Amino acid sequence: MQWGDLADQPCSFSRTMSVIGDRWTLMILRDCFMKVRRFEEFHERLGIGRSILTDRLNKLVDNEVLARVPYQQSPLRYEYRLTQKGIDLHPIIMGIVHWGDRHIAGSEGRPLLHHHTTCGHDFDPLLTCSHCGGQVDAREVTISPGPGARGDAHMPPVAGRSPARSAR
Known part of the structure; x- marks a missing residue:
């Protein structure tokens, strides 16, 4: 499977990876959640080449993850703001951060703490069931x-389910 083919797969994971699945895009998104908004700020913080940064920002704008918003008229300059579609990526970014905190932060501990302003405490992200609320x-x-599954979609057999049910 070619990288460009991911967007056409009958799989939400593959389609998502076609938008956010490279390291620079994920780093840009991390910075967006840290309130970085301007091209020069991204460029300085990430040390990324200008053409690569332009490409990744344009891809995020084209996919409506970021919106390009003017902040200066003369000369015209833009900043990049998360759209609702972009904000909905927060659990993914937090999941990556949490994995890093648990498994590769080192003996010094977490480099950053995440604070929940509603309750006033630092937190660990948890995945919960939208039906019962359980972890x-x-x-x-x-x-x-x-x-949304297509007839040609490959579904591996699921443990504990009969093949007839998995093939539906």
């Missing part, structure tokens, strides 16, 4: 085709 662990999840 979700990967070992407690099964997968089956949804309404």
